[in-house]
Amino acid sequence: MQVIQSSKLANVCYDIRGPILDEAMRLEEQGHRILKLNTGNPAPFGFEAPPEILQDILRNLSTAHGYGDSKGLLAARRAVVMHYEDRGFEELTVDDVYIGNGVSELIQMSMQALLDDGDEVLVPAPDYPLWTASVSLAGGTAVHYRCDEQADWYPDLADIEAKVTDRTRGIVVINPNNPTGAVYDDELLRGLTDIARRHNLIVYSDEIYDKILYDDATHTPTALFAPDLLCLTFNGLSKAYRVAGFRSGWMTISGPKEHARSYIEGLSILANMRLCANMPAQHAIAAALGGRQSIKDLILPGGRLLEQRDAAWKLLNDIPGVSCVKPKGALYAFPRLDPKVHKIKDDAQLVLDLLKQQHIFVVQGTGFNWPDPDHFRLVTLPRAEELTDAVTRIGTFLDGYKQP
Ligand code: PLP
Numbered sequence: 490m491q492v493i494q495s496s497k498l499a500n501v502c503y504d505i506r507g508p509i510l511d512e513a514m515r516l517e518e519q520g521h522r523i524l525k526l527n528t529g530n531p532a533p534f535g536f537e538a539p540p541e542i543l544q545d546i547l548r549n550l551s552t553a554h555g556y557g558d559s560k561g562l563l564a565a566r567r568a569v570v571m572h573y574e575d576r577g578f579e580e581l582t583v584d585d586v587y588i589g590n591g592v593s594e595l596i597q598m599s600m601q602a603l604l605d606d607g608d609e610v611l612v613p614a615p616d617y618p619l620w621t622a623s624v625s626l627a628g629g630t631a632v633h634y635r636c637d638e639q640a641d642w643y644p645d646l647a648d649i650e651a652k653v654t655d656r657t658r659g660i661v662v663i664n665p666n667n668p669t670g671a672v673y674d675d676e677l678l679r680g681l682t683d684i685a686r687r688h689n690l691i692v693y694s695d696e697i698y699d700k701i702l703y704d705d706a707t708h709t710p711t712a713l714f715a716p717d718l719l720c721l722t723f724n725g726l727s728k729a730y731r732v733a734g735f736r737s738g739w740m741t742i743s744g745p746k747e748h749a750r751s752y753i754e755g756l757s758i759l760a761n762m763r764l765c766a767n768m769p770a771q772h773a774i775a776a777a778l779g780g781r782q783s784i785k786d787l788i789l790p791g792g793r794l795l796e797q798r799d800a801a802w803k804l805l806n807d808i809p810g811v812s813c814v815k816p817k818g819a820l821y822a823f824p825r826l827d828p829k830v831h832k833i834k835d836d837a838q839l840v841l842d843l844l845k846q847q848h849i850f851v852v853q854g855t856g857f858n859w860p861d862p863d864h865f866r867l868v869t870l871p872r873a874e875e876l877t878d879a880v881t882r883i884g885t886f887l888d889g890y891k892q893p
Contacts, residue, residue, distance in 0.1 A: 497626060497628075498626070499625075500625040501622045501625050501626050502618065502621070502622060502856075503618055503619065503622050504618065504837070504852055504853065504855075504856030505527055505528055505618065505852050505856060506527075506528070507856065509837065509840055509841050509844060509850070509852075510527070510850075512841060512844060512845070513525065513527075513844055513850045516844070516845075516848065521848050522848065523844070523848050523849075523850055524848060524849045524850065524871070524875070524879055525850045526849060526850060526851050526867040526868045526870075526871070526879065527850045527851060527852050527868070528868065529667065529727075529728065529733075529819075529820045529821065529868050529870070530733050530734075530868075530870075531728070531731040531733065531820075531870055532731065532732075532733065532734060534870040534871050534872070535872070536731040536787075536870070537731070538730070538731060538732045539730055539731070539732075539776075539777065539780060539781065539783050541776045541777075541780040541781070542726070542730060542732060542735075542773040542776050542777055542780070544776070545772045545773060545775070545776035546735075546769050546770065546772050546773055546776075548772075549769065549772040550769055553768040553769040553771075553772060554768070555768070556764050556765050556768075557765045557766075557768050557771070558765060559757070559760040559761045559763075559764065559765050560584075560586065560587050560588065560757070560760055561586065561587060561588025561589075561739070561765070561766060561771060562588065562768070562771040562772070562774075563583060564772075564774075564775050565588055565739070565771045565772070565774035565775055566583040566586040566588065566739075567583055567775070568774055568775035568778045568779060569586045569588075569739050569741065569774065569778070570582065570583055570585075570586060570741075571778070572778045573710070573722075573741060576710055576713070577710075577713050578710070578712060578713070578741075578743060579716065580743075581741060581743055585741055585742045585743065585746070586739055586740070586741050586742075587739065587740045587741075587742075587756065587760055588737070588738070588739050588766045588771055588774065589725075589738050589739065589740065589766050590736040590737075590738075590763075590766045590767055591725055591727060591733075591736040591737065591738045592695065592697055592723045592724065592725045592727070592738035592739075592740070593619055593738070594736075594738070594763070594766070595723060595738060595739070595740040596619055596620060596623050596693075596695070596723065597619075597623045597626070597627075598740075598756060598759040598760065598763075599623075599693060599721055599740065599756065600623040600624050600626070600627040600629065601623075601626075601627045601755075601759055602752060602755035602756045602758075602759055603627070603629075603658055603659065603691070603752060603755075604624065604627040604628050604629035604658065605628060605629075606628040606629075607628075607629070607630065607656055608628070608629045608630070608656050608657075608658045609629060609630045609631075609632045609654060609656045609657045609658065610624045610629055610630075610631055610632070610657070610658055610659045610660070610661060610693075611632050611633075611634050611649060611652060611653070611657060611659070611660040611661065611690070612624065612631040612632070612633055612634070612661045612858070613633065613634055613635075613636050613644060613661065613662075613663060613666070614633035614634065614635050614636065614857075614858045614859055614860065615636065615668050615669060615823065615854065615857035615858060615859040615864070616631075616633070616661070616663060616857055616858050617663055617667040617668070617695065617857070618856060618857055618858060620661050620663070620693075620695070621633075621858050629658070630656075631858070632652050632654075632657070633858055633860075634648050634649040634652055635648055636666070636669060636671065638669075638814060638825060641671055641814055641817075642666065642669035642670075642671035642814055642823075643671060643673065643677055644677070644681075646677075646680045646681070646684065649681070649684055650684050650687075650688075653684070653688045653690070657688060657690060658690065658691060659690050659691040659692065659693055660681065660684070660685055660690045660691075660692055660693065661693045661694075661695065662678075662681055662692065662693065662694045662695070662711050663695045664678070664694065664695070664696060664699075664708070664711065665696075665698040665699065665701065665702065665706075665708065665817065665818025665819045666698075666818070666819065667697075667698065667819050667820075667821055668819075668821045668823040668852075668854075668857050668866040669814065669816070669821075669823045670798075670814070670815070670816020670817055670818055670819050670821055670822065670823065671814075671816075671817060671818075672702060672706040672707075672708060672817040672818040675709055675714070678709060678711050678714050679714050681711070681714075682711065682714040682715040682718060685715065685718055686715070686717070686718055690718075691718070691719045691720070691721065691749075692711055692712070692715055692718055692719070692720040692721070693720075693721050693723070694710065694711035694712060694720060694721070694722045694723065695723045696708070696710060696711075696722060696723060696724050697723060697724055697725055697727065697728050697729075697738070698728055698729075698818050698819040698820070699724060699729070700728075700729035700782065700784045700785075700788075701728060701729060701784065701788060701794065701818050701819055701820060702788060702817065702818045703788060703794075703795055703798055703816065703817055703818060704817060706817040706818055708818070710722055712741075712743045712744070715743075715744060716743070716744060717744065717745065718744045718745075719742070719743075719744040719745060719746070719748070719749050719752075720742075720743050720744050721740055721741070721742055722740065722741045722743065723738065723739075723740050724738065724739060725737055725738025725739060726738065726770075726773055726774065726777050728819075728820065729782075729784045730773070730777045730784070732770075732773065732777075735767070735769075735770035735773055736766075736767055736770060737766070737767070737770040737771065737773055737774060739774065742756075793872070793873075794820070794869070796873050797869045797870065797871065797872065797873050797876055798816055798822075798869050799873075800869075800873040800876050800877055800880075801813075801822045801867065801869045801876050801880060802815050802816065802822060804876075804877060804880040804881065804884075805822055805824045805880055805883075807884070808880070808883070808884040808887060809830065809884075809888075810826060810827040810829075810830025810831050810887070811824050811825065811826060811827070811884075811887065812824065812825050812827065813825070816869070820868055820869055820870055821866050821867065821868055821869060822866070822867055822869055823854070823857075823864055823865075823866050824864065824865065824867075825863055825864050826863050826864065826865075826887070827863075828861075828863050831863075831887060831890065832891075832892065833862045833863060833892055834862060834892055835862060835892065836853035836854055836855050836862035836863070836864070836865065837853045837855070837856075838892065839853065839862070839865070839890070839892070840852065840853045840865060842886075842890065843883065843886050846886055847882045847883065847885075847886050849879050849882060849883060849886075851865045851866060851867045851883075852865060852866045852867075853865055854866065867879075867880075867883075
């Protein structure tokens with residue numbers, strides 16, 4: 490008997506760990522060393538966990554083996570409330586905070602609790618593809634608003650507004666952006682939230698890279714422009730605190746919650762159904778938010794992440810037919826392959842060929858719901874020397890690359 494997957498998965502796609510990863514693992518089994526530039530996972534590149542996080546987890550480990558509150562450890566939720574109070578949020582309480590097994594789980598819950606078949610959510614293109622996948626899995630339709638490479642990857646507000654229909658329920662903002670590295674200014678966030686206000690949309694703001702900013706970039710939480718709108722803000726420990734494997738993130742609900750009682754009840758049902766988030770890792774949250782913000786050492790002048798961003802950006806732009814907007818935040822570069830120089834019809838094939846020929850694993854741009862096969866994403870996590878070598882090899886590969 491053939492066992493066939495659910496039709497719910499028909500439009501669900503997550504290429505960052507897609508079929509090309511299977512080929513990368515096959516090559517590794519054959520003894521090849523693969524440089525994995527596909528996931529924003531700091532640990533394998535020598536980034537250590539902040540010591541206070543490890544200490545607090547270890548100190549609490551012997552009493553963290555039971556189930557806990559579905560919404561999360563009180564001390565962790567308090568720390569999240571204090572963190573956002575410092576950033577200017579008003580009237581947030583511990584009841585408005587949900588702790589999850591990474592932001593990933595909370596993104597999925599937020600869409601499952603919201604959408605009926607045919608409902609629409611505005612999602613950026615390119616996007617972090619979990620958003621589109623979560624909308625689809627929940628029965629909704631992701632309607633992509635295009636970010637403009639010529640405008641530092643800012644979205645066009647008129648394009649967003651033109652895509653609102655009577656089925657649109659929410660708008661997703663990813664700031665700083667994965668994969669483009671764009672960081673939005675106040676004017677853009679005000680414009681986005683004005684659209685949400687005009688059309689009664691819920692705002693979903695994914696701010697997991699809010700502390701990974703380069704040059705003069707500053708980050709403002711979207712919710713500060715929308716105290717009168719229901720706004721869900723997502724963040725966690727995976728990136729700024731480099732502990733992605735602990736799977737620890739949070740979601741806050743701000744704005745007029747009295748109009749969203751049923752939705753919030755739905756979120757609580759889903760939180761109850763998954764019992765609770767991993768308890769030991771929840772002890773890391775207060776330690777992280779209240780501890781030394783060592784991410785600053787990595788992004789300020791002389792910092793490793795800044796140097797790596799600079800090296801990748803410069804070397805990518807040195808490759809003939811490749812251009813890359815300078816990322817202002819996050820951990821990625823999203824270069825463009827000039828279609829006049831590199832005639833790519835299938836960017837997944839391009840990425841597979843790069844993997845086979847150079848043993849470098851990047852992700853195709855269409856994997857981020859970018860419509861054209863003319864981009865790819867690499868992580869800027871390896872040390873500058875290793876990145877220099879990798880980008881040079883990508884240039885060599887592209888030099889002779891022709892698709893049939
Ligand atoms: N949101 C964005 C924009 C991301 O880039 C990622 C991971 O790469 C996530 C969410 C998921 O993070 P977590 O590890 O907290 O599940």
